[in-house]
Amino acid sequence: xxxVNDVLQGIFLGGAYALTxxxxxxxxxxxxxxxxxxxxxxxxxxxxxxxxxxxxxxPLWVAMLIMVPLAFxxxxxxxxxxxxxxxxxxxxxxxxxxxxxxxxxxxxxxxTYSANTRGVPAGNxxxxxxxxxxxxxxxxxxxxxxxxxVVIGGLSVLLRYTAWGRRVRATSDDLxxxxxxxxxxxxxxxxxxxxxIAAAALAGTLNAVTTGVxxxxxxxxxxxxxxxxxxxxxxxxxxxxxxxxxxxxxxxxVSQASVPYAILASQLLFLVVLAVRPQGLFGNPxxxx
Amino acid sequence: xxxxxxxxxxxxxxxxxxxxxxxxxxxxxETVALVGANGAGKTTLLMTIAGALxxxxxxxxxxxxxxxxxxxxxxxxxxxxLVPEGRxxxxxxxxxxxxxxxxxxxxxxxxxxxxxxxxFPMVAARRSHRAALLSGGxxxxxxxxxxxxxxxxxxxLDEVSLGLAPAIVDAFYRLLPAIQESGVSxxxxxxDVDRALAASSRTVCLLEGRVVxxxxxxxxxxxxxxxxxxxxxxxxxxxxxTGKVRT
Numbered sequence: 001x002x003x004v005n006d007v008l009q010g011i012f013l014g015g016a017y018a019l020t021x022x023x024x025x026x027x028x029x030x031x032x033x034x035x036x037x038x039x040x041x042x043x044x045x046x047x048x049x050x051x052x053x054x055x056x057x058x059p060l061w062v063a064m065l066i067m068v069p070l071a072f073x074x075x076x077x078x079x080x081x082x083x084x085x086x087x088x089x090x091x092x093x094x095x096x097x098x099x100x101x102x103x104x105x106x107x108x109x110x111x112t113y114s115a116n117t118r119g120v121p122a123g124n125x126x127x128x129x130x131x132x133x134x135x136x137x138x139x140x141x142x143x144x145x146x147x148x149x150v151v152i153g154g155l156s157v158l159l160r161y162t163a164w165g166r167r168v169r170a171t172s173d174d175l176x177x178x179x180x181x182x183x184x185x186x187x188x189x190x191x192x193x194x195x196x197i198a199a200a201a202l203a204g205t206l207n208a209v210t211t212g213v214x215x216x217x218x219x220x221x222x223x224x225x226x227x228x229x230x231x232x233x234x235x236x237x238x239x240x241x242x243x244x245x246x247x248x249x250x251x252x253x254v255s256q257a258s259v260p261y262a263i264l265a266s267q268l269l270f271l272v273v274l275a276v277r278p279q280g281l282f283g284n285p286x287x288x289x
Numbered sequence: 290x291x292x293x294x295x296x297x298x299x300x301x302x303x304x305x306x307x308x309x310x311x312x313x314x315x316x317x318x319e320t321v322a323l324v325g326a327n328g329a330g331k332t333t334l335l336m337t338i339a340g341a342l343x344x345x346x347x348x349x350x351x352x353x354x355x356x357x358x359x360x361x362x363x364x365x366x367x368x369x370x371l372v373p374e375g376r377x378x379x380x381x382x383x384x385x386x387x388x389x390x391x392x393x394x395x396x397x398x399x400x401x402x403x404x405x406x407x408x409f410p411m412v413a414a415r416r417s418h419r420a421a422l423l424s425g426g427x428x429x430x431x432x433x434x435x436x437x438x439x440x441x442x443x444x445x446l447d448e449v450s451l452g453l454a455p456a457i458v459d460a461f462y463r464l465l466p467a468i469q470e471s472g473v474s475x476x477x478x479x480x481d482v483d484r485a486l487a488a489s490s491r492t493v494c495l496l497e498g499r500v501v502x503x504x505x506x507x508x509x510x511x512x513x514x515x516x517x518x519x520x521x522x523x524x525x526x527x528x529x530x531t532g533k534v535r536t
Contacts, residue, residue, distance in 0.1 A: 170387075
């Protein structure tokens with residue numbers, strides 16, 4: 001029965017990876033933009049949440065209610081000021097700009113908060129769990145998996161059934177013609193980036209409840225998010241969920257045999273997918289469906 | 290007053306000038322045909338009117354209002370809508386979703402979804418199919434319906450007959466009067482001179498970026514138009530580049 005529990009823990013871990021990666025997937029699917037500062041922006045959200053908690057003495061969930069809308073606003077501002085300009089200047093500019101942003105963020109965080117790992121106090125949320133026979137259902141992991149499903153499912157519904165979603169998909173298909181049909185691309189892209197950064201900040205903060213947070217955590221966050229996106233298929237939100245699950249399951253199952261090889265195994269899975277099916281498992285260029 | 294007036298327009302791409310002082314006007318509910326050889330600047334002119342290209346010089350007015358400074362998306366909302374060459378539908382959207390894209394921005398007007406389905410029954414039948422999977426004729430119908438859905442003042446049609454069977458092209462041109470009657474002005478680019486003359490009240494001929502001939506389609510001397518089209522020596526003295534034959 002332990003392997004059933006292992007797979008279950010892998011699915012939970014995968015939910016966390018997917019929630020972290022969904023914004024990366026969304027931005028690529030809509031704008032064909034790879035945001036190398038994705039992980040660092042998630043970490044910014046975490047520091048913001050801890051700062052709010054310390055300053056106002058409020059619990060984590062209240063701090064997150066304040067932090068997530070601010071992360072959305074940060075995404076809006078970044079898209080309007082930096083990313084939009086970069087996108088209009090060719091395909092390499094967004095990579096260079098977001099790489100530069102990543103370096104700036106990490107160093108600003110080092111200056112402001114020092115290199116020490118900070119805990120994210122959340123009561124006993126990081127250890128509380130329901131036990132069903134040999135199965136362990138940790139509350140925090142269940143929360144992250146549920147949020148991943150809500151965010152991905154909610155985005156899919158918005159993209160498929162609302163006028164906003166129709167405009168996003170039309171712009172993703174053909175930007176020049178979308179503009180000629182009266183779509184204003186700048187605020188539309190700003191809303192997409194806002195959602196992406198808000199989801200990343202939400203995921204980053206919940207992950208940090210277990211691991212703590214330090215200024216260079218963003219690079220590691222980015223790698224796993226990136227792998228989930230690639231394994232699932234670039235630009236497919238449900239693919240990203242599946243990619244995260246496969247990464248998580250591989251990591252947890254292998255760790256039962258050998259802990260040091262667990263991370264290696266998930267990287268090998270990524271390489272195998274790249275070699276065998278480079279378009280990803282859901283190798284379909286549409287954002288939903 | 291003209292619905293659309295283009296005054297002395299210069300435009301081009303980077304350091305390549307494609308239009309030299311082009312002027313034309315389209316009255317309310319009128320159809321004007323734009324003819325010319327490949328590379329004469331027809332598509333460039335439509336793209337400049339639609340706002341995808343910034344003119345280097347000259348101006349564009351819609352119902353007397355200067356729209357030269359407006360962005361492409363603003364022009365679509367003001368009522369200048371382009372049906373681009375090659376249709377360029379949103380391939381991953383269904384036919385109906387394509388038509389609904391400009392709908393949130395639509396002006397009140399006669400072209401509701403129901404009216405469009407009445408005009409194009411073949412689109413109604415395929416409304417829930419993905420646009421990329423439709424036939425060429427169906428895609429063209431969706432492209433025109435998508436443009437009409439914005440209830441435009443001026444409809445710019447860029448080679449709607451390209452790559453379509455003659456019978457389907459005939460069907461499109463039979464719908465043109467219904468579109469005109471709703472008060473829409475049409476500026477259409479057409480390779481087939483006879484079709485252009487038959488469908489329009491006036492015809493404008495472009496040669497190497499210059500307007501070389503304008504006239505009433507019904508009374509236009511077809512031979513003179515063909516000469517202006519190719520810039521051959523038989524062209525009237527008003528033609529710019531006499532003596533050159535373009536193929």
